[in-house]
Amino acid sequence: MAELIFYFGTMGSGKSTLALQIHHNLANSGQNGLLLTQLDRAASAVSSRLGVSEPAIEVHPGLDLYRLADDVIAEHGSLEYLVCDEAQFYRPAQIDQLAEVVDLLDADVYAFGLLTDFRGRLFEGTSRLLELADQRQELQVEARCWCTRRATHNARLVDGKQVYEGEIVVVGDTGGHEEGFEGADAEVTYELLCRRHWNQARLT
Structure with missing residues (x-):
């Protein structure tokens, strides 16, 4: 079946x-x-x-x-x-x-x-x-936050700063860009974080 x-x-x-x-x-x-x-x-x-x-x-x-x-x-x-x-x-x-x-x-x-x-x-x-x-x-392959804890959240970074608002679908990871940040294209990347550091927007 x-x-x-x-x-x-x-x-x-x-x-x-x-x-x-x-x-x-x-x-x-x-x-x-x-x-x-x-x-x-x-x-x-x-x-x-x-x-x-x-x-x-x-x-x-x-x-x-x-x-x-x-x-x-x-x-x-x-x-x-x-x-x-x-x-x-x-x-x-x-x-x-x-x-x-x-x-x-x-x-x-x-x-x-x-x-x-x-x-x-x-x-x-x-x-x-x-x-x-x-x-x-x-999936049992566990990605890790920079602190070595299990990564649970995909953080979006715009010009290196974590954001919590914006378009839902913005492709990063390959040099994606997002309009509307300080009037110019902004570089969008993603980083894996544990829940604690995702909430704190702490990248290091």
């Missing part, structure tokens, strides 16, 4: 690496599937910080994931799985579509994402995944 499985963790916990490994193993076993992502550090690809990457379908907000899967079945005769990276960015309606892929098309869905944004709040896609998933698995 097909399942919707949600793997979650902080940045640096190995989500994309595991997504690529699952896709590789299933494809090598002869199964037909799709690799999907949204706003990865590499455009239209799933990329791991270890340097491994694979081309992927970019999930834009208007993409109907159930129709995509159904079209693959119509064209190729089968679809056994979807591997969905950066699923925290998917719209709630798209998460519902992934559940329909499992229930109506009998294809497994492996979704990977962050739990919370830089404000410490659940992403909309994550919230819906937690509500619908058959299995919820926290």
